[in-house]
Amino acid sequence: xxxxxxxxxxxxxxxxxxxxxxxxVIRSRAALGLTAMAAEGRFxxxxxxxxxxxxYPPRDACSACLSTDLPWWDIAPTGQLLAETxxxxxVKQYFRERTPWRVGSVQLDAGPVVICHLHGDVAANxxxxxxxxxxxxxxxxxxALPQERTDHMADDPELRLMSxxxxxxxxxxxxxxxPFAPDLAAALQTAGATLIFAGEPENWLPNPNRSALxxxxxxxxxLDVTDTKSVExxxxxxxxxxxxxxxTARFMRPGGVLARGGTGFARDEMEVNYLGLMRLAQAxxxxxxxxxxxxxxxxxxxxxxxSVHARTNTPGFGCxxxxxxxxxxxxxxxxxxxxxAGLRVMNVFxxxxxxxxxxxxxxxxxxxxxxxxxxxxGLRDGLxxxxxxxxxxxxxxxxxxxxxxxxxxxxxxxGE
Amino acid sequence: MTDTLAQFAVxxxxxAIRVVDLTHTLDPDFPVIILPPEFGQCARFRMEEISAYxxxxxxWKWHNIHLSEHTGTHFDAPSHWISGREVPNGDxxxxxxxxxxxxxxxxxxxxxxxxxxxxELTPEIILAWEGQHGRVPxxxxxxxxxxxxxxxxxxYLNMQSDGPHSPGPTPEAIRLLVEDRDIRGFGTETVGTDxxxxxxxxxxxxxxxxxxxxxxxxxxxxSGLDQLPPTGAVLIATPLKIKGGTGSPLRVLALVPxxxx
Numbered sequence: 170x171x172x173x174x175x176x177x178x179x180x181x182x183x184x185x186x187x188x189x190x191x192x193x194v195i196r197s198r199a200a201l202g203l204t205a206m207a208a209e210g211r212f213x214x215x216x217x218x219x220x221x222x223x224x225y226p227p228r229d230a231c232s233a234c235l236s237t238d239l240p241w242w243d244i245a246p247t248g249q250l251l252a253e254t255x256x257x258x259x260v261k262q263y264f265r266e267r268t269p270w271r272v273g274s275v276q277l278d279a280g281p282v283v284i285c286h287l288h289g290d291v292a293a294n295x296x297x298x299x300x301x302x303x304x305x306x307x308x309x310x311x312x313a314l315p316q317e318r319t320d321h322m323a324d325d326p327e328l329r330l331m332s333x334x335x336x337x338x339x340x341x342x343x344x345x346x347x348p349f350a351p352d353l354a355a356a357l358q359t360a361g362a363t364l365i366f367a368g369e370p371e372n373w374l375p376n377p378n379r380s381a382l383x384x385x386x387x388x389x390x391x392l393d394v395t396d397t398k399s400v401e402x403x404x405x406x407x408x409x410x411x412x413x414x415x416x417t418a419r420f421m422r423p424g425g426v427l428a429r430g431g432t433g434f435a436r437d438e439m440e441v442n443y444l445g446l447m448r449l450a451q452a453x454x455x456x457x458x459x460x461x462x463x464x465x466x467x468x469x470x471x472x473x474x475x476s477v478h479a480r481t482n483t484p485g486f487g488c489x490x491x492x493x494x495x496x497x498x499x500x501x502x503x504x505x506x507x508x509x510a511g512l513r514v515m516n517v518f519x520x521x522x523x524x525x526x527x528x529x530x531x532x533x534x535x536x537x538x539x540x541x542x543x544x545x546x547g548l549r550d551g552l553x554x555x556x557x558x559x560x561x562x563x564x565x566x567x568x569x570x571x572x573x574x575x576x577x578x579x580x581x582x583x584g585e
Numbered sequence: 586m587t588d589t590l591a592q593f594a595v596x597x598x599x600x601a602i603r604v605v606d607l608t609h610t611l612d613p614d615f616p617v618i619i620l621p622p623e624f625g626q627c628a629r630f631r632m633e634e635i636s637a638y639x640x641x642x643x644x645w646k647w648h649n650i651h652l653s654e655h656t657g658t659h660f661d662a663p664s665h666w667i668s669g670r671e672v673p674n675g676d677x678x679x680x681x682x683x684x685x686x687x688x689x690x691x692x693x694x695x696x697x698x699x700x701x702x703x704x705e706l707t708p709e710i711i712l713a714w715e716g717q718h719g720r721v722p723x724x725x726x727x728x729x730x731x732x733x734x735x736x737x738x739x740x741y742l743n744m745q746s747d748g749p750h751s752p753g754p755t756p757e758a759i760r761l762l763v764e765d766r767d768i769r770g771f772g773t774e775t776v777g778t779d780x781x782x783x784x785x786x787x788x789x790x791x792x793x794x795x796x797x798x799x800x801x802x803x804x805x806x807x808s809g810l811d812q813l814p815p816t817g818a819v820l821i822a823t824p825l826k827i828k829g830g831t832g833s834p835l836r837v838l839a840l841v842p843x844x845x846x
Binding site for chain 1: 616622632737
């Protein structure tokens, strides 16, 4: 059984905050495929299209037949632990600070033997379940876990470092007016977040979410992502204890370019959805990046809730989608900028939500609890890209097949 | 005439004439009028640093600001309303500047507004006021004092599920002021010249509709009207010279005889 984490004592103000260090970063281009699969939580390895041999480690030509046609296929995440050792010291600063560190070799049921990190609850010679996870350098690595769930298994030190688990962490939901903010707060409370802050713009207007947020234990604070001073003020107050930031700020109106007549709403969309993200990142990013090695409640993740149409537009919400595309593009820059500190950027892509602005659209639509589940599970799994709901998953599949065909299809759907 | 202006300067310097500021500070948190969300919305006041004695500009600090013509304490020109769209010289840049300085009277509705959020200025109240202070002068500004400017936050718009609740004039009161008294303009301490529930009058938003249709002006989000006498003060309200502008944020000042409060 894993020793359960306990709430950390209050920070000793006389002690220097530990600077983040990183596990080794350099990978071959082929091995970046592991990272890409881990970013979405898939357990996939190169599988030879000619002879079917599963490859490990990633390579440019098949180890059995030398074919260079090596697509990434999902394979059974199961295997048999062959050997293990516990590293007591290392020349790598990151591991040196975190020893003892358990590693092992596992014979996959799909064929190859892999070198992997080893969860503390895996017994000698046991059958194991494997997961492809992102380490704190943002690179894909394999972790072997016990086949069955064990008590407090998420608190395992190696697993904890590869996840963004909200348990015992402090979370900021940036817009308390988002229709799903109360569901997010409730799910985070259930997941063991110790503090939940909810930013509320324009407290001179009623906020129907207030009582539900307070019932979920959220503390409501003034925060308006369109106001630089407001964002700076709030970062000054809670930037040093924000471990997970979930950006729910969103301005949306229906309509493509011609339906709009003017750029007023588009400007508001860019102010909130794009520049708001930038203001938050400039104000909260540096403090969060400085605290990614700060113990049990270290800063760990930055979450953006984006429309799946950030990737390919539909004219029904054409102008809003353009602002989502801008935010998505910015999130890629942020991800790269945060990577050195080990702060993970997770984008949760959704189809239409079950709320007012999408009211005329037919189901399926994403509900508040479904979005909250995706956010919490994505954090626990340490993901970078999450596809929430049937529409988003279908979109992703079609996008991977042929983005141009998808663009044409989506344009026709909305044109009817 | 030279003597009059010299005397005026002396009296301002001596305090015999007081200069009173009737303007709210432009603040990102100051409420603006809220319309149904599918309509276009009034921009909030926003300010971004261009530089602040730093790498973006080492020796100077300055900001870009972003706001609506109708953000904060502001002036409404006739072209703001559909009824005033054909009024000659109805944009802020076309209005003759004599209109920006002139006499002002204040009708105190603060006691009523304290008891009733939907308090309305009626012809009866105006006639009773005239009984005490004399007829509302032709071409004067008429300000409705409610002490609403002392409210802040959610209390100011006072938004409920059936819309905002704040005091304002009835259509009959505005008709009396515009058609019989021929005033220059009408000003309030609330977010608009109309009551919060003004959409339910005939015509909807009667102050906007009747004032601007007749080429009159509006002032809203005024503050400090409790510092003005009922009669005898002079208002200075000079909108920015915005080409084709339907209104403008502005600094509103009153010149008040000393000794009177």
